[in-house]
Amino acid sequence: MEPILQLINLTKYFGGLGAVVDLNLEVNQGEILGLIGPNGAGKTTVINMIAGALHPSRGKLIFKGEDVTHLPPHRIAEKGIGRIFQSNTLFQHWSVIANVRVGLHLHRNIDFLSGFLGLSYARKREDILYEKASEILSFVGLFIKKDQLAISLPHGNQRALCLAVTLALRPTLLLLDEPVTGMNAEEVSTMLSLIRALRDEKGITCIMVEHNMKAVMGLCDRIAVLDYGKKIAEGSPGEVSGNPAVIEAYLGVEQDAS
Amino acid sequence: MSSKKQAIDRYSVISFIICLFIAPLFLRNNYWLHVLGITGINIILVSSLHTIRSTGEISMGTGGFMALGAYTSALLAMKVGLCFWLTMLLAGILCAAVAVILGYPFMRTKGIYFSILTLVTGEVFRLIAWYYRSLTGGSVGLSGIPGPNPITIPGITTIMFDTKVDYYYLILVIALLSLLILFRLQTSQVGFVWSTIRETDHLAASVGINVLQYKIFAFGIGSFFTGIAGALFAHFMHLLAADATGKFGMTTSIYILIYMVFGGEGKFMGPVIGAFILTILPETFRAMKEYQPVIFGALVILIVFFIPQGIIALPDRILLWRRRKKTS
Numbered sequence: 001m002e003p004i005l006q007l008i009n010l011t012k013y014f015g016g017l018g019a020v021v022d023l024n025l026e027v028n029q030g031e032i033l034g035l036i037g038p039n040g041a042g043k044t045t046v047i048n049m050i051a052g053a054l055h056p057s058r059g060k061l062i063f064k065g066e067d068v069t070h071l072p073p074h075r076i077a078e079k080g081i082g083r084i085f086q087s088n089t090l091f092q093h094w095s096v097i098a099n100v101r102v103g104l105h106l107h108r109n110i111d112f113l114s115g116f117l118g119l120s121y122a123r124k125r126e127d128i129l130y131e132k133a134s135e136i137l138s139f140v141g142l143f144i145k146k147d148q149l150a151i152s153l154p155h156g157n158q159r160a161l162c163l164a165v166t167l168a169l170r171p172t173l174l175l176l177d178e179p180v181t182g183m184n185a186e187e188v189s190t191m192l193s194l195i196r197a198l199r200d201e202k203g204i205t206c207i208m209v210e211h212n213m214k215a216v217m218g219l220c221d222r223i224a225v226l227d228y229g230k231k232i233a234e235g236s237p238g239e240v241s242g243n244p245a246v247i248e249a250y251l252g253v254e255q256d257a258s
Numbered sequence: 259m260s261s262k263k264q265a266i267d268r269y270s271v272i273s274f275i276i277c278l279f280i281a282p283l284f285l286r287n288n289y290w291l292h293v294l295g296i297t298g299i300n301i302i303l304v305s306s307l308h309t310i311r312s313t314g315e316i317s318m319g320t321g322g323f324m325a326l327g328a329y330t331s332a333l334l335a336m337k338v339g340l341c342f343w344l345t346m347l348l349a350g351i352l353c354a355a356v357a358v359i360l361g362y363p364f365m366r367t368k369g370i371y372f373s374i375l376t377l378v379t380g381e382v383f384r385l386i387a388w389y390y391r392s393l394t395g396g397s398v399g400l401s402g403i404p405g406p407n408p409i410t411i412p413g414i415t416t417i418m419f420d421t422k423v424d425y426y427y428l429i430l431v432i433a434l435l436s437l438l439i440l441f442r443l444q445t446s447q448v449g450f451v452w453s454t455i456r457e458t459d460h461l462a463a464s465v466g467i468n469v470l471q472y473k474i475f476a477f478g479i480g481s482f483f484t485g486i487a488g489a490l491f492a493h494f495m496h497l498l499a500a501d502a503t504g505k506f507g508m509t510t511s512i513y514i515l516i517y518m519v520f521g522g523e524g525k526f527m528g529p530v531i532g533a534f535i536l537t538i539l540p541e542t543f544r545a546m547k548e549y550q551p552v553i554f555g556a557l558v559i560l561i562v563f564f565i566p567q568g569i570i571a572l573p574d575r576i577l578l579w580r581r582r583k584k585t586s
Binding site: 051074082083085089091092103105168 | 450457461468469470
């Protein structure tokens with residue numbers, strides 16, 4: 001089967017520094033791909049390039065057989081690639097449901113004039129949008145908190161809300177930048193089962209950057225390891241965790257004491 | 259509770275508009291009608307700035323865009339002989355077109371950079387009017403700008419535009435129409451998208467909002483109404499000159515910004531009230547005219563420290579203070 005996303009020789013230089021160099025990676029439909037590596041390995045840069053927030057210095061991005069290398073972020077989102085940011089990026093002073101409502105923006109089908117004239121038709125659309133937003137909130141388990149301000153939620157809930165905002169796009173590929181970092185054990189397991197449900201129930205493909213190894217090993221179907229912008233290993237969690245190059249990257253070379 | 263408050267708001271706005279319509283019956287004084295005319299123009303200007311501000315950016319080019327609109331309308335009326343209604347519209351459209359073309363590079367910058375770019379651009383517009391003597395009269399200025407053509411309302415009256423009262427009503431109607439359009443925009447889907455961009459622009463982009471396009475649109479709409487205000491100003495004053503301390507200088511851009519902050523940018527009516535108070539108030543203390551910038555500065559500092567939501571939040575604040583006093 002054709003991969004949903006292909007990264008071909010993807011390269012990003014910041015000044016003279018190669019943050020990502022000649023990265024080749026294929027993401028298959030319906031899998032959860034883990035992207036791991038030490039700090040500064042270029043994981044977030046890869047995510048930013050896929051999402052269109054950064055333009056690659058060289059190389060290509062093919063999404064569903066289409067070249068999306070130089071598209072701006074909003075066009076990437078229209079193609080069906082959603083992302084959650086590393087930090088909790090939300091409309092902080094808005095209610096939870098208003099946040100999701102922003103994500104539904106693409107499906108509004110309300111033309112500019114009908115909103116402008118305040119037609120009852122637009123009101124009806126507003127009700128449908130509200131219903132859809134409620135549905136998404138129930139899925140991530142935040143429906144009971146729908147009227148709270150986003151900023152008042154605990155970290156784990158804010159993370160789930162980030163996911164909900166992105167889900168409103170109805171993405172086919174999700175980019176998750178550290179979805180469980182900073183969470184307590186209970187929040188982690190809730191988030192992981194959410195991501196699993198996304199794959200199993202909605203068929204959403206995920207690329208996940210994460211430092212929590214237990215989460216990555218337990219959840220991902222396949223893992224790619226980056227170090228200094230280069231891919232040093234790729235394979236199933238079992239294969240990767242036994243790979244000497246990976247152990248070296250994380251722990252350093254074993255020095256002989258004698 | 260909130261719907262009751264909304265109803266009160268609506269009734270107070272409607273009754274205030276009625277007051278404005280009957281004001282000339284009691285105000286037979288041309289001076290005050292003139293002041294109210296300028297107030298109306300300032301209100302259009304501040305609402306235009308507020309529209310651009312709703313995407314998070316502050317334009318400092320209000321004076322310059324106003325000059326562009328004013329000279330466009332005046333020159334089209336004097337040299338080409340078009341009627342006022344058409345020249346006013348064309349002035350607005352030209353300002354919007356210029357803003358859209360400039361917005362394409364300008365709106366890629368944010369914050370202070372956008373403000374500086376608009377500040378410099380505004381000054382360039384003014385300086386062109388100042389130095390292009392053969393077209394604009396330079397420092398002598400343009401005089402004898404014609405007023406609008408008479409409007410005949412069949413069977414009732416003919417508005418000749420030869421008295422201040424006629425101009426008062428002209429500005430009142432156009433200001434109300436502009437506010438209505440801008441208010442509708444703010445509360446529509448477009449306004450919603452603008453506020454998402456103001457809150458967090460990269461999140462807005464990640465959910466598929468074309469940030470650049472929406473920002474340029476806001477800049478274009480704001481500049482359109484700035485141009486309309488400029489055209490009104492030209493035909494209201496019958497006289498234009500683009501000196502640095504005049505209406506088209508940087509001071510206007512700054513004053514308009516002060517009106518917005520003073521009134522409170524959180525609500526649509528905030529800047530309108532700010533412009534109303536700060537245009538009328540100095541006229542009642544004319545003896546202190548030379549201290550006006552100092553007083554304005556002090557007022558803004560006080561507002562920012564004590565009621566950062568602006569003067570529009572004053573009633574709520576007073577309630578809060580009184581409640582606190584009771585409990586303590």
